[in-house]
Amino acid sequence: MPLASSSRVFARDNATYVAEESEYGYVPWESAAIVFIVLFGISTFVHIVQSLRYRLWWLLPTIVLSGVLEIVGWSARLYAHWYFTEENPFIIQIVTTIVAPIPLTAANFIIIEKIIRLLGPRYSRLSPKAYLRFFCSLDVIAFIIQAAGGAIAAGADTTSVSKLGSNIMLGGICLQLAFMIVFTLLVSEVFYRYFKDSPVRTPSADEKLGADAYALSEHPRTLLMIYAVAFSTFVLLIRAVYRTCELADGWHGVIILTQAYFVAFDACMVVLAIYALNFFHPGFLVFGHELL
Secondary structure: OOHHHHHHHHHHHHHHHHHHHOOOOOOOOHHHHHHHHHHHHHHHHHHHHHHHHHOOHHHHHHHHHHHHHHHHHHHHHHHHHHOOOOHHHHHHHHHHHHHOHHHHHHHHHHHHHHHHHHHOHHHOOOOHHHHHHHHHHHHHHHHHHHHHHHHHHHOOOOHHHHHHHHHHHHHHHHHHHHHHHHHHHHHHHHHHHHHHOOOOOOOOOOOOOHHHHHHHOOOHHHHHHHHHHHHHHHHHHHHHHHHHHHHHHOOOOOOOOOHHHHHHHHHHHHHHHHHHHHHOOHHHHHHOOOOO
16 A cells, blocks of 8 residues: 555544544644643733732632633643543533633623722612622522533433533523623613713612712723723623534534634633733722722
């Protein structure tokens, strides 16, 4: 057999072996894993320093936790580059990468609650505390559902159990996508009404901060925070749409078996979201003001 033909046969047989034996349907890219471990590692370390600098301890169980989960997930994928037939690293990366952005989303909810108080609750249909309690509660529920579904699906011994876990995960990500859309619409209305000065109701005498909050909201820092949270929420929304399509397509679908999609629409989106809050940090832009 000619050398060229022999090489093609070997490559085809090797690809078939990988597709059949790998837990992923492919070999995870070593370079991508290293890049994202480094990126998430840098961002997480900086967020820890920033949380200490501004004494914003809620950053630890939100943004920092999100970064740690991503590091664990991508470390498992790096290990799987050499041991792609092993089940444990596959389970670890499935569970961690599916739930990692959820604490990051919770951070956006907390920041928005503060921004609405600055802009004036009169521009919002919900009170600032209602935003925080309602959407953070849904965030926790989505976290639990997706983590449970991921663990069941990844460790399943039968097709039926795997499908059950996949459906649970899909339900969790659909819930997350739904409340993110509702959150985006509600917050967009707040910003629209604020910039148009069209309040939902007349400001009450006891509304916290009152006219001072309106003057403060004109500060460029507050506007930068609004743009940063809007950007972070937008890219996480893209990621949620991708994950919904991925799970709906099934474990053997084209989407989940295409590594480039995962890198572009999951990892890159989370990197953009987490770094946006490094460069436009809430501690500097809104939480550090003397009125707070």
